[in-house]
Amino acid sequence: xxxxxxxxxxxxxxxxxxxDYWKYLANGFLVTIQVTIFAFIIGxxxxxxxxxxxxxxxxLAPSWKTPSGILINILNKIANAYITIIRGTPTTVQLLxxxxxxxxxLHNLKLVAILTFGLNSAAYMAEIFRSGIQAxxxxxxxxxxxxxxxxxxSMSRIVMPQAFRNCLxxxxxxxxxxxxxxxxxxxxxxxxxxxxAGILISKTFKAAPPYFASALIYLIVVLILEQIFxxxxxxxxxx
Amino acid sequence: xxxxxxxxxNFDDLEVLRGVNLDIKPSEKVVIIGPSGSGKSTMxxxxxxxxxxxxxxxxxxxxxxxxxxxDINKVRENMGMVFQQxxxxxxxxxxxxxxxxxxxxxxxxxxxxDSKAIELLNRIxxxxxxxxxxxxxxxxxxQRIAIARALMMxxxxxxxxxxxxxxxxxxxxxxxxxxxxxxxAGMTMAVVTHEMGFAREVANRIIFIDEGIIVEDSYDxxxxxxxxxxxxxxxxxxxxx
Ligand SMILES: Nc1ncnc2c1ncn2[C@@H]1O[C@H](COP(=O)(O)OP(=O)(O)O)[C@@H](O)[C@H]1O
Ligand SMILES: [Mg+2]
Numbered sequence: 001x002x003x004x005x006x007x008x009x010x011x012x013x014x015x016x017x018x019x020d021y022w023k024y025l026a027n028g029f030l031v032t033i034q035v036t037i038f039a040f041i042i043g044x045x046x047x048x049x050x051x052x053x054x055x056x057x058x059x060l061a062p063s064w065k066t067p068s069g070i071l072i073n074i075l076n077k078i079a080n081a082y083i084t085i086i087r088g089t090p091t092t093v094q095l096l097x098x099x100x101x102x103x104x105x106l107h108n109l110k111l112v113a114i115l116t117f118g119l120n121s122a123a124y125m126a127e128i129f130r131s132g133i134q135a136x137x138x139x140x141x142x143x144x145x146x147x148x149x150x151x152x153x154s155m156s157r158i159v160m161p162q163a164f165r166n167c168l169x170x171x172x173x174x175x176x177x178x179x180x181x182x183x184x185x186x187x188x189x190x191x192x193x194x195x196x197a198g199i200l201i202s203k204t205f206k207a208a209p210p211y212f213a214s215a216l217i218y219l220i221v222v223l224i225l226e227q228i229f230x231x232x233x234x235x236x237x238x239x
Numbered sequence: 240x241x242x243x244x245x246x247x248x249n250f251d252d253l254e255v256l257r258g259v260n261l262d263i264k265p266s267e268k269v270v271i272i273g274p275s276g277s278g279k280s281t282m283x284x285x286x287x288x289x290x291x292x293x294x295x296x297x298x299x300x301x302x303x304x305x306x307x308x309x310d311i312n313k314v315r316e317n318m319g320m321v322f323q324q325x326x327x328x329x330x331x332x333x334x335x336x337x338x339x340x341x342x343x344x345x346x347x348x349x350x351x352x353d354s355k356a357i358e359l360l361n362r363i364x365x366x367x368x369x370x371x372x373x374x375x376x377x378x379x380x381x382q383r384i385a386i387a388r389a390l391m392m393x394x395x396x397x398x399x400x401x402x403x404x405x406x407x408x409x410x411x412x413x414x415x416x417x418x419x420x421x422x423x424a425g426m427t428m429a430v431v432t433h434e435m436g437f438a439r440e441v442a443n444r445i446i447f448i449d450e451g452i453i454v455e456d457s458y459d460x461x462x463x464x465x466x467x468x469x470x471x472x473x474x475x476x477x478x479x480x
Contacts, residue, residue, distance in 0.1 A: 144339075149312065149343055
């Protein structure tokens with residue numbers, strides 16, 4: 001094969017420019033980004049909530065006699081079951097169940113994907129946050145309580161800020177995993193970046209260029225995310 | 240000030256406190272000694288309810304505090320604790336370590352808290368460390384800051400759980416000096432320590448605890464060391480002195 005500049009131009013023109021082929025990838029990429037961002041928001045919020053429930057249950061050892069104790073006990077059981085089920089089943093199966101069973105009446109494919117990946121990521125983030133919280137020196141929490149701070153005050157001012165710092169690296173990994181995992185969205189017919197590449201192949205009948213192009217896009221975004229998280233880690237460490 | 244009445248504490252099957260009775264009056268400086276594992280920390284931690292007693296009563300300033308409907312956070316605002324491992328907040332600098340609780344508990348506003356913190360830091364000679372984080376300080380400095388942090392709440396009672404045991408020997412003195420200063424200023428103190436010099440010179444009362452009960456309770460520290468009344472106290476003192 002002769003590689004020269006004219007050849008490269010022709011190659012790009014034939015595979016990506018003609019008939020606006022690149023738009024399949026560009027539009028797919030936008031969908032991938034949207035799904036990732038909104039799923040991340042759900043996963044982050046719900047993940048912290050689940051982690052707080054599990055930690056509060058462990059810290060407070062609530063009795064089954066008081067109303068708030070009963071509430072925490074029940075929430076803890078639900079959180080445990082939720083985390084176990086989500087982490088114990090493939091994301092693809094979860095996506096298909098959401099699409100075909102749970103959200104059968106929801107015809108917005110993007111929303112189905114956002115909810116699925118968000119609920120999925122929440123289980124993983126909950127475990128990350130929980131281990132980050134438990135890595136905080138328990139003596140500091142006791143010191144805060146001994147000064148009169150309430151449980152929530154000591155969590156929000158002492159424990160959680162340190163927990164975030166502790167779990168930033170695993171947290172970055174989880175965001176990257178989430179971003180890459182959205183590539184199974186095609187299973188429910190959502191045209192994300194991967195599916196966009198597939199459609200492009202059905203036009204050009206050449207598999208390599210669209211797949212390699214999409215792989216390159218994923219890679220670039222992952223590298224950017226890694227840089228962002230490294231910068232965050234540097235910012236929060238004051239040693 | 241604080242009274243423990245027939246106090247029991249079990250950890251599952253382990254009976255750690257087995258009927259402790261102790262009444263600490265205002266301005267008393269009580270030193271608590273006893274073998275490792277005898278329940279000294281547990282007793283101290285029951286006083287501010289970091290541990291929940293299994294049985295018995297804790298009465299602080301006339302109020303039974305180990306019962307329902309007591310706002311334990313409010314009670315703890317008046318009862319400071321100093322820990323063996325300092326436990327400064329590692330995500331906060333020295334100033335923030337001092338001002339967090341009085342601000343969060345609405346005792347002081349930001350300005351009042353700042354100026355009170357600076358005053359205290361001046362008193363303990365650490366005002367130049369105001370922007371440092373705990374991991375940038377020596378053990379002795381950290382423990383003095385931890386004491387200042389407790390003082391920010393103007394507590395009526397200070398609990399010390401082996402405040403010098405985690406320190407390098409050359410730093411023990413600076414912490415004991417500060418504690419002595421507090422004692423002389425009239426602070427009510429309950430101090431678990433192995434520093435027998437401090438016990439002899441500063442305490443007005445010494446309690447020897449073994450296997451979860453108070454074996455000896457003396458209002459005469461010097462005589463306590465020279466002339467212990469109980470056989471178990473004699474054995475213990477002969478091992479450590
Ligand atoms: N949270 C806990 N759970 C179980 N056992 C404990 C706990 N805290 C202390 N103990 C046990 O209680 C006993 C007394 O401990 P402690 O009060 O720390 O003794 P001291 O301070 O006199 O050395 C020890 O046997 C210790 O192992
Ligand atoms: Mg102890």
